[in-house]
Amino acid sequence: MNKNLEYLQNCIGKSTKEEGLGAVSKWINGTLIFAEEGHLKLTFKVLDTWLNPAKTFHGGMAATLIDDVMGMTVYSLGNEIFYSTVNLTLDFLSFALAGDEITVEAKVVRKGISVINIEGFIYKRKKLLVKASSNLVNSGMKVF
16 A cells, blocks of 8 residues: 555645645645646646746746655655655746646656656646656655
């Protein structure tokens, strides 16, 4: 039985502010809407404090959201060992504005013993805003 996935599935519809897996998850305050092993989706409302000087969704915030959701997705695999981000590549394809609802999705592409490859996406409705890829490495540290 995968207790990590069971925990996440019990959090569907709840805010990460209350049920987050770490300080960043609580701070970004998303809502988990879908959880399968190796595949998660969360929704977020773009806040004024997440904007760049052009008043669009800041790339650094996009990276923060997608990296956090990718980490939660790796957690959904039920690993007993913590995996840490090695790299994160993002392509910014469009933008969002304050008040927009966005969906952040992550899917494991390949789970190896040492490295997990994962992809992520940010959507506004069905429009793709950001696509990302990352590798996470086995840290050797126990999951909390």
